[in-house]
Amino acid sequence: MRVRAAGVALLVLIGSAAVELPVVAAPALPAANMEAVVKAAQIDPRRPDTALTPGARDSVLLVEQALDAKNLLATSYVDGHFGTKTVDAYAAYQRSLGYTGLDASGLPGRTSLQTLGEGRFTVTSTLTPGARLTYHSATMNTRTKAMLVEAERLLARTFTITQGSYTPGNPDSAGTHDGGGVVDISVSGMSTTLRTTVVRTLRQVGFAAWLRTPDQGFAYHIHAVAISDTDLSPAAQHQAGDYYLGQNGLANRGPDDGPQVTRVTWEEYQRA
Template sequence: MNVSRRSILALPALALFPAPALALAASTVDMEGVLKAAQWDPAKADSAVTAGAGPSVKLVEKALSDRGLLDAAYVDGHFGTRTVAAYAQWQRELGYSGIDASGLPGKTSLTKLGLTLTRIVSVGARSTYQGFPVNARTLAMLRAAQTRSGITFVVEQGSYSPGADPTSAGTHDGGGALDLDAEALTAARRTAAVTALRQVGFAAWLRTPAQGDWPLHIHAVAISDTDLAASAQKQVGAYYEGRNGLANNGADDGPRVSKVTYEEYLRSL
């Protein structure tokens, strides 16, 4: 059967694009963007939407609202504190607890909202490095920073270590957090180390004894690690906002680099 161009143009959109295909496109979420917004937006002084994340965040918020977990007024593309709380409640309803119910979205909980995911972030399996717990993504990031800087890092505190160091304020309870020795490095190499860590996707700072009850070290948090403890998530937000990630919320005193996730770094190579 021959079909003219005029007859095709006269067809309704749903005839050209079947409903299932339209529904799939309408519910597709960029996981990378949602994760970035979930860490950054709560730290903002306003309700600004993270660039590129708004449409995906709205889909997540709409799914939460449909389940009675978030007021419709907050379906706005800004993953603020109310959305974080609503998402944490969703995670608890799924049976999660602890770092798995912090309000930071993961692949399984997003999928169970009925959403289709693109640019999925996975932290991989847990292992140990230099005797400290890490996950595969964090270790790959550390090795990438070592390659960039030419420095072999010495780990002083790893991830998944609840209660190991009270001065860490819980940042090492989940994944993605590392403390690295800085006392053996010259001032120039300390700066090079923090620069390289930031360039591959860590929120990283040099910590000094003048700032707290700790030795000179580098504190690094893997941005968008889905296992981040709540306090580590807040440090990532502070980093994006140009702060130091400490309780005093001081200005970031580290090297100026473009703020990226590990996945963004990999795409830049």
């Protein structure tokens, strides 16, 4: 008997008779939805319990199982909840790849997630912040600019950016602007009603946004965090998570004082 591959079948020769047998394909790898994983990585560490982010469990489990296989996460934490232990484990994995600083914050990036999944899972709904650029005289990334442009279009007005992204070292910002996805917007000349409208519109396109006030210890301005920007600093990640949990993004974790909207990411807004 001789066996050889013939296209998608095996040709089995038994004496003078030839029989074709189908080749059984290897099982397809499961898919981890990056949008769901990154959302959970922002929200779950801020929860007071081990509740799961809706729609993220299966994808987070794939990530946690891979981290467990690398002896970076205890099996007891492989539960679909992307809590602080999973964040720490993912940060350790990023460091093992040679990443440092904000690139090893524990928030999954596209390249590290795809590398983690090799042979275990594929990655769908990938996220990328894009290149850094200057918009309205402020530094930000491509994704953040696109979000601002859309908010400006909806409002029919142009923003004045008082602080952009990637600006470490500002003690008044508590580290939120150290990475990408965060901008401060001037409210000079805006009425109270317009300020609220601007915050609402920023939220509608995927920002966690709040009006900061002197009562909170700030000069009046709007602080906006681009949800699920994979360049977010840890402090900004926490603000995005707190926003989903109905909080104000400040150290006191008080109730959200902004206009109520359906909370979405930029990608979800574009699909709506």
